[in-house]
Amino acid sequence: QSALTQPASVSGSPGQSLTISCTGTNNDVGNFNYVSWYQQHPGKVPKLMIYDVSIRPSGISNRFSGSKSGNTASLTISGLQAEDEADYYCNSYTSSRTWIFGGGTKLTVL
Amino acid sequence: QLQLQESGAGLVKPSETLSLTCTVSGGSISSTNYHWGWIRQPPGKGLEWIGTVFSSGVTSYNPSLETRVTISLDRSKDQFSLKLDSVTAADTAVYYCTRRLENTSFRDSWGQGTLVTVSS
Numbered sequence: 001q002s003a004l005t006q007p008a009s010v011s012g013s014p015g016q017s018l019t020i021s022c023t024g025t026n027n028d029v030g031n032f033n034y035v036s037w038y039q040q041h042p043g044k045v046p047k048l049m050i051y052d053v054s055i056r057p058s059g060i061s062n063r064f065s066g067s068k069s070g071n072t073a074s075l076t077i078s079g080l081q082a083e084d085e086a087d088y089y090c091n092s093y094t095s096s097r098t099w100i101f102g103g104g105t106k107l108t109v110l
Numbered sequence: 111q112l113q114l115q116e117s118g119a120g121l122v123k124p125s126e127t128l129s130l131t132c133t134v135s136g137g138s139i140s141s142t143n144y145h146w147g148w149i150r151q152p153p154g155k156g157l158e159w160i161g162t163v164f165s166s167g168v169t170s171y172n173p174s175l176e177t178r179v180t181i182s183l184d185r186s187k188d189q190f191s192l193k194l195d196s197v198t199a200a201d202t203a204v205y206y207c208t209r210r211l212e213n214t215s216f217r218d219s220w221g222q223g224t225l226v227t228v229s230s
Contacts, residue, residue, distance in 0.1 A: 001172075001173060001174075003156070034214065034215040035215060036215040036216075036217065038157070045206065045220045045221075045222060045223060046157065046206075046220060048216070048217060048218050051214060051215045051216045051217070052214055052215050052216070055216075057216070057218060089156060089157050091157075091159070091215065091217075092215075093215065096173065097170050098159065098170055098171070098172060098173065099159040099162075100159065101156060101157045101158060101159060102156070103156050104156040104157070
């Protein structure tokens with residue numbers, strides 16, 4: 001199984017909104033609503049930000065939102081803050097009853 | 111508050127078996143609503159799903175690792191384990207144990223991670 005496709009890097013200024021895409025296939029993102037997003041700061045444990053495409057866990061800022069269209073899932077961060085600078089990974093269930101991650105996106109706050 | 115803690119050898123020789131244990135505290139591994147799994151991250155690289163063991167003991171593995179990996183439960187100790195055979199330098203990574211709520215992608219609990227280095 002090939003990794004889901006994410007942009008290697010994105011950047012934005014404080015206060016701006018940006019979106020990170022995660023492209024899969026009909027065998028994963030396109031066929032299941034089991035898509036999640038993780039934020040990882042350097043040397044830290046990944047943190048769940050969004051699950052089941054668009055649900056925020058308790059305690060996660062509403063500046064983070066998720067969506068899906070066809071084979072592509074998206075994570076949108078509004079009102080960008082310096083603390084949002086981190087790596088972001090998407091994750092999806094697959095038709096093989098396995099899970100697959102995206103390659104990760106490095107978010108830089110300018 | 112559920113806590114997961116990985117333990118095991120931090121240095122493994124090439125061709126040998128990597129063995130890790132995840133101890134669950136603040137909850138029971140016998141809960142039928144949760145699945146238990148392992149994820150790894152090579153230094154400077156992305157996350158890779160290794161596999162899952164369901165509360166029933168049924169397993170699911172990454173196809174790229176399936177011939178070498180075994181994940182199992184020890185309900186008496188509230189632990190689950192990972193064994194990876196015939197390791198090479200490419201298996202050097204931080205290994206995380208995780209918990210996921212069944213029928214969702216809600217993987218909310220992670221251990222702190224443990225670095226396993228494969229080297230002679």
